Amino acid sequence: MSEKRKRRARNPEATHEAILTAARTILAKDGQEALSLSKVAQLAEVNRGTAYQHFATREKLIAATLKSVSDKIFREVFGDPETIGERDVEQVDMVDVTERLVAFAMNNPELGRIWLLQVLAAPDPAEDPFWREYAGSIGRFAETEFAQPNIDIEVFSVITLAASFLWPVWARSHSQSEAERKTLAHRFAHEMVRLSMYGTLKSERLPHIVAQLDSASPPPPPRLSPVR
DSSP: OOOOHHHHHTTTTHHHHHHHHHHHHHHHOOOGGOOOOHHHHHTTTTOOHHHHOOOOHHHHHHHHHHHHHHHHHHHHHOOOOOTGGGGGGGSSHHHHHHHHHHHHHHHSHHHHHHHHHHHHSSSSSSGGGHHHHHHHHHHHHHSTHHHHHHHOOOHHHHHHHHHHHHHHHHHHHOSSSSSHHHHHHHHHHHHHHHHTTTTBBBBGGHHHHHHHHHHHHOOOOOOOOOOO
C-alpha cells in the first residue's frame, strides 16, 4: 500500500473528500452510468473496502456525488453556506453572482449539465442546496420593491440555469483559447444581467446596475472560427 493511502486511512475526512473528488471526475467524464465504487476507489487511490466504508452502495455514492457538486456550485457562486443567510437580499451583487455562475459553468461544462438535468428531473428540486438558494434568492428578490410584479420563480430559475449551463457548448465550439472563452463568458453574463434588468427588475430603482451595464458593455462579438 502506498504512503498516500496510509495517510488517507488516518484521516477519514480527507479520504471521504478524495473519493468524492474522484467520483466527480468520473461523473463529468463518463456520466452517471460509469460511476462505480471500484472505479472511484481506484482513481482516489484507496482500496475498495475503504470506499464501501464511506458509501455502502453505488446509489449512496451517486447521491453524495451530486450533492457534492451542488455544494461546490453553491460555494463558488454564493460563498460560504454558513454565512449566506446573514446577508440581506439587497446586498447580493447580482452582476457578481451571474459572473460567478457563468464562470463555473464554463470551467465545468459536463459536470454542470449533469447536475442540472438531475435537479430538473428530481421530484423535489428544493432538496438540492444550490437550487434551493438560487430559486429562493430570486423569490426573495421578487418580493422587494426592485422587482417587477408576478415573476414566475420556477420558470425564471430554469431558464437562467439552463442557459448558463448550455452556453459553454456554444463557447467551446466557437473558441480556440482560454482568452476567447473568457470573453464569451463575459458576453453571456452581461446579456443575462441586461435581460434581467429590463425584464424582471425595475431598472429605474437600480441605477447603479444600469451604470455597470453601460460602463462594462462587452466588445463586439469576435469573428471566431469553429474549432476543428
